[in-house]
Amino acid sequence: MAAIETEGLTKIYPNGAIGIEDLSIDVREGEVVGFVGPNGSGKTTTIRLLLDFLRPTRGGARVFGLDARRDSLEVRRRLGFLPGDLALYGGLTGIETLEFFARLRRRRPPSLRRELLDWLDFPAEMLSRRVRTYSTGTRQKLGLAVALQHDPALAILDEPTTGLDPLVRRRFHDAIRRWRRDAHTLFLSSHDIGEVELLCDRVCVVRAGRRVALDTVPRLREAVPGAASLEEAILSHYARS
Amino acid sequence: MTLLALLRFHLRRHRTAFVAAVSVGFLHQIAFLALFRFWKSNSELATTAIRLLPKPIREGFGFPVEDLSDPRVYEALYFMRPELRALLVLFGVAVSTAALAGEVGGGTGDLLFSHPVRRRTAILSGALAAAIQLAAFGVAILLGFVVGTALLPMGDGQPTIAQLAPVVGMAVFGTLAIVATTFPFSAACASRAQAVGWSLALVIVPMFLDFVVLFWKPIERVAPCFPEHWYRPHRILAAPAVQSIPTIAGCLAAFCVVSFGVSAWIAERRDLSR
Numbered sequence: 196m197a198a199i200e201t202e203g204l205t206k207i208y209p210n211g212a213i214g215i216e217d218l219s220i221d222v223r224e225g226e227v228v229g230f231v232g233p234n235g236s237g238k239t240t241t242i243r244l245l246l247d248f249l250r251p252t253r254g255g256a257r258v259f260g261l262d263a264r265r266d267s268l269e270v271r272r273r274l275g276f277l278p279g280d281l282a283l284y285g286g287l288t289g290i291e292t293l294e295f296f297a298r299l300r301r302r303r304p305p306s307l308r309r310e311l312l313d314w315l316d317f318p319a320e321m322l323s324r325r326v327r328t329y330s331t332g333t334r335q336k337l338g339l340a341v342a343l344q345h346d347p348a349l350a351i352l353d354e355p356t357t358g359l360d361p362l363v364r365r366r367f368h369d370a371i372r373r374w375r376r377d378a379h380t381l382f383l384s385s386h387d388i389g390e391v392e393l394l395c396d397r398v399c400v401v402r403a404g405r406r407v408a409l410d411t412v413p414r415l416r417e418a419v420p421g422a423a424s425l426e427e428a429i430l431s432h433y434a435r436s
Numbered sequence: 437m438t439l440l441a442l443l444r445f446h447l448r449r450h451r452t453a454f455v456a457a458v459s460v461g462f463l464h465q466i467a468f469l470a471l472f473r474f475w476k477s478n479s480e481l482a483t484t485a486i487r488l489l490p491k492p493i494r495e496g497f498g499f500p501v502e503d504l505s506d507p508r509v510y511e512a513l514y515f516m517r518p519e520l521r522a523l524l525v526l527f528g529v530a531v532s533t534a535a536l537a538g539e540v541g542g543g544t545g546d547l548l549f550s551h552p553v554r555r556r557t558a559i560l561s562g563a564l565a566a567a568i569q570l571a572a573f574g575v576a577i578l579l580g581f582v583v584g585t586a587l588l589p590m591g592d593g594q595p596t597i598a599q600l601a602p603v604v605g606m607a608v609f610g611t612l613a614i615v616a617t618t619f620p621f622s623a624a625c626a627s628r629a630q631a632v633g634w635s636l637a638l639v640i641v642p643m644f645l646d647f648v649v650l651f652w653k654p655i656e657r658v659a660p661c662f663p664e665h666w667y668r669p670h671r672i673l674a675a676p677a678v679q680s681i682p683t684i685a686g687c688l689a690a691f692c693v694v695s696f697g698v699s700a701w702i703a704e705r706r707d708l709s710r
Binding site: 269274299342 | 437438441449543547549550551552554705709
């Protein structure tokens, strides 16, 4: 069964701007798929449609065979999400934040919390401090712990390492790899091609709201003659009119 | 269970503002009672001043202005105090606008609604939090009355707790109904600032119209459409016989139910984007 499947997914905003148009992608269970594209290409719009934050203009999406719109609650029970522009409740402490979000998933206890905090090298003393005092990296680590603490079958991460220093980034990659030991599915939106190459089995390239490529890393590289790296291959997709 | 988790969260989130508001309510009532002796000794002056007011305004108070030295009339005036009403309404609007517009505008909604949380549950939890906090505010006023009258008895005619409790209950319920009408803005707006702006406009305009209706009878027919029209706790204390409490309570409850229904309807249909 496909973990994520979209067919002709289209979102046109009320002001007429096209978010995505006729997007069809599939992500198999246990797979890591990178979702790349220039700014404004529709990556976040796609993710927001999968999470039922936005309502599609046409087409539809299915997550584990469930309709992302009609069965949205069940879909969200099965996934973990880290937003690109992460905002947390500044007045809560780290542990209160983890507890609050865990309580919203009563059926799935936060079984992976301790390991995640360990993998991310999250400073234990920070858990009792208010989130508003956290650095960007610590906040992002807490966000990942919130998203994955219930050990979801599917994680959707929207630019999870943007703005992080190389050390924290490495911790992130390490935590994601360890979490994937149980063959979980990961849908990773990123601007960092190196990260995508490191973590992903397949890569979906979108441009101007449309899918321009969806293939394995080696095939994507080979598909562009003369491209020495995946980055060059993907950039050539960005550049095509 | 999700509702309970969100409700606890709302109560915790507004804890500081809530404690401040409750303390102000308690002390405000005591301060108001402390001024009673001064008021009583100058009640003739106050009566003369009030008699100079235009008749519609005098009638608008809804109680006999001849008895201004009566402790019940004095206490009834408390529920018309603009600072009290402003405090109650502003606190309620702060809670209502945090429910959905605050989450979406502040970005926290992305993480919140990626969890199995229905949008209408978020709205309902905000409404329940507002109700609980306004009720606690009412209890603080009652406590202020008990402490205040123990320290400074009002003398003959002092209202009993049994007389005051339904009045406080109606003030809380009336405020909740007014605040309830602001929830649709919380459900529809892209940011909390936008929701606060619209909400305050929605609260202030009916307040103004409710005042205008005293002079301009043609709009009397539409006045019952505003929750403000049914906010009459002072009248219940001053003239309980002429008030139909079930009717007033029913109308206020209808405002709450319709507003939350509309809010849920809007919330379920909108895009969650800033």
